[in-house]
Amino acid sequence: MAALRAFESAQRAGAKIPEIVAYEKQDDWGGQWNYDWRSGTDKYGEPVHSSMYRNLWSNGPKEALEFAEYTFDEHFGRPISSYPPREVLWDYIDGRVRKSKVKDKVQFSTAVRWVDYDRDQDIFTVTVENLRSGKTTSSEFDRIIVATGHFSFPNVPEFEGIDSFPGTVQHAHDFRGAEKLADQRVLLIGASYSAEDIGVQAFKMGARSVTMSYRTGPMGYDWPDGIEELPLVDRFEGQTVHFTDGETREFDSVILCTGYLHKYPFLPGELALYSPNNIYPASLYRGVVWQKNPKVYYLGAQDQWFTFNMFDAQAWYVRDLILGRAALPSAEQRAAHMRQWRDRFQELDGDADDVRFQAEYIRDLIDATDYPMFDLDEVVRIFLAWKQEKKENIITYRDKSHPSVITGTMATTHHTTWLQELDDSLERYLSTPERSEVEAIVVGTEPDAEKDEAATQE
Numbered sequence: 001m002a003a004l005r006a007f008e009s010a011q012r013a014g015a016k017i018p019e020i021v022a023y024e025k026q027d028d029w030g031g032q033w034n035y036d037w038r039s040g041t042d043k044y045g046e047p048v049h050s051s052m053y054r055n056l057w058s059n060g061p062k063e064a065l066e067f068a069e070y071t072f073d074e075h076f077g078r079p080i081s082s083y084p085p086r087e088v089l090w091d092y093i094d095g096r097v098r099k100s101k102v103k104d105k106v107q108f109s110t111a112v113r114w115v116d117y118d119r120d121q122d123i124f125t126v127t128v129e130n131l132r133s134g135k136t137t138s139s140e141f142d143r144i145i146v147a148t149g150h151f152s153f154p155n156v157p158e159f160e161g162i163d164s165f166p167g168t169v170q171h172a173h174d175f176r177g178a179e180k181l182a183d184q185r186v187l188l189i190g191a192s193y194s195a196e197d198i199g200v201q202a203f204k205m206g207a208r209s210v211t212m213s214y215r216t217g218p219m220g221y222d223w224p225d226g227i228e229e230l231p232l233v234d235r236f237e238g239q240t241v242h243f244t245d246g247e248t249r250e251f252d253s254v255i256l257c258t259g260y261l262h263k264y265p266f267l268p269g270e271l272a273l274y275s276p277n278n279i280y281p282a283s284l285y286r287g288v289v290w291q292k293n294p295k296v297y298y299l300g301a302q303d304q305w306f307t308f309n310m311f312d313a314q315a316w317y318v319r320d321l322i323l324g325r326a327a328l329p330s331a332e333q334r335a336a337h338m339r340q341w342r343d344r345f346q347e348l349d350g351d352a353d354d355v356r357f358q359a360e361y362i363r364d365l366i367d368a369t370d371y372p373m374f375d376l377d378e379v380v381r382i383f384l385a386w387k388q389e390k391k392e393n394i395i396t397y398r399d400k401s402h403p404s405v406i407t408g409t410m411a412t413t414h415h416t417t418w419l420q421e422l423d424d425s426l427e428r429y430l431s432t433p434e435r436s437e438v439e440a441i442v443v444g445t446e447p448d449a450e451k452d453e454a455a456t457q458e
Contacts, residue, residue: 001096002299002311002312003022003145003315003318003319004020004022004105004106005096005097005100005102005315006312006315006319007020007319008097008102009069010319015323017323018322020105021105021107021139022105022106022107023106023107023110023111023112023128024108024109024110025046025049025110025112025131026049026050026108026109027109028108029094029106029108030094031049031149032049032051032052032149033052033090033093034049034050035050035052035054036052037176039170039173039174039175044109044132046131047153048152048173049148050152051151051173052086053178053198053201054177054179054424055178055201055424056085056086056197057083057084057086057398057418057424058083058398059083059193059196059197059398060083060307060383060386061082061083061402062083062089063379063382063402063404063405063411064305064405065308066308066405067096067309068309068312068372069312069371070095070096071404071406072404073404075092075096076092079411079412080411080430081411082398082400082401082411083418085429086424087425087429088426088429088430093308109130110128110129110130110131111129111131112128112266113127113128114126114266115267115271116268117271122142122295123140123142124141124142124144125138125139125140126138126139126140126141142295143295143296143297144295144296144297145297145298145318146267146273146296147300148264149300150260150261150277150300151173152173152260153261153263154171154172154173154256154259154260154261155259155260155261156256156258157189157256157258159233159236160234160235160236161235161236161237164236164237165236165238165239165251165254166238166239167239167252167253167254168252168253169253170254170255170256171255171256171257172194172256172257172258173260175198175255178198178205178207181202181205182205182206182207183206183207184252185209185251185252186199186209186211186251187211187212187255188202188210188213188255189212189213189254189256189258190212190213190259191212191216191217191218191229191257192219192257192259194257195212195219195255195257196212196221196394199227200394203227203395204418207226208226209226209227209228210226211227211230211251212227212228212229212230213229213230213232213233213243214230214231215231221390221394222392224394231243232244239251259277260277262281262301271290271292271293273290273301277303278302279302279303279348279357279358279361280302280342280357280361282342284298284301284338285329285334286317286364286365287302288317289321291331291338294334297321299311302358305354305355305358305383306358309362309374310362312371313362313365313371314365316365316370316371317365317369320368325369326368341361345357352384352387355380355383356380359379359380360376363376374405374406375405385402395418396417398418399413414429415431415432415433416433
């Protein structure tokens with residue numbers, strides 16, 4: 001979507017753009033934000049792309065991901081809270097291109113089966129299958145943009161005795177909701193964002209206990225009663241799990257929050273990125289140009305602090321390379337540039353360094369294009385404030401508010417606290433529900449008085 005928007009932006013400004021075809025395996029766009037209740041395989045028998053689950057709310061402030069050229073104010077016409085649910089964010093990214101014709105360039109329900117590169121003719125042949133009709137076709141292209149993301153192929157480790165566990169075992173990729181975890185003893189293996197969020201979701205939905213197992217170090221939040229962290233799992237013996245510190249616990253459900261693999265089954269080895277999940281993968285000049293074949297580009301291949309606006313910065317730069325607006329350095333110059341950034345990356349020490357590094361990376365890309373510059377230092381400040389708010393209270397940080405870096409608008413406070421909000425629909429989020437008598441008493445306002453005040457304002 002970012003790539004299509006970048007070309008559309010140039011075309012609206014009068015530029016001549018090349019023929020563009022986008023292949024999308026899902027029936028609609030939105031990537032991870034396009035929720036599908038299915039897990040494992042979709043209705044066509046294809047691997048499910050999205051790892052989205054019910055009641056997922058943004059775990060980072062929306063102000064840190066806001067598009068510089070399409071604000072939340074413009075889309076919703078009013079301030080909203082800093083941590084919207086999934087459907088609200090999907091509506092925002094869809095709304096940016098809803099009135100344009102870029103969707104006409106997308107062939108939905110179409111899986112890319114293989115990409116072949118002919119060195120002699122300098123042409124890519126892309127073979128795709130229309131999943132609805134079953135028809136397979138091939139087309140030739142001059143450039144390839146790989147914009148699939150890299151959070152769809154789960155990394156699934158092995159643990160001794162796990163095959164003896166009588167409860168449910170699943171990867172976070174297949175997790176679709178915490179409601180079924182009510183009154184269960186839940187083990188989450190992992191110590192990053194998936195474990196953190198699914199853990200507090202399970203707590204919110206009434207899990208009897210939540211245990212998170214870490215490999216290198218605990219997340220270290222001030223967890224509420226009912227949530228704990230223990231070191232790595234040593235082995236399973238039926239329902240009993242042994243940890244490396246000698247502790248044992250019994251569980252009903254296990255969720256593997258063990259990350260994802262860079263996997264591109266439609267690409268030959270010489271075009272496919274192989275990398276750990278980090279913020280500066282090797283072999284990508286400026287994080288987007290495949291060094292071994294600079295007519296192949298990757299968007300969003302990094303681990304991410306910034307998201308939507310980073311994808312934009314990357315897409316605008318790739319667009320300008322394709323349009324000839326930006327010059328591509330020689331292979332030797334690209335390699336030297338990558339070494340400089342990789343050296344900086346290797347010296348990073350902690351989250352604050354990572355955020356600042358990614359901000360500088362984005363600044364470097366934006367400086368090379370006409371994408372609107374925004375206050376990246378302020379976004380860094382918001383990220384660091386967010387980290388502190390999580391440290392202070394991992395359950396209530398989503399109830400905090402931040403100002404828009406683009407418009408200055410301060411986010412509102414959502415009408416219901418995250419812990420109490422069980423409806424993540426767009427309709428509910430944008431509504432103004434009446435307070436119940438209990439809620440009114442808690443906040444010190446009688447329901448009738450509220451109605452009278454609202455009538456007076458009208």
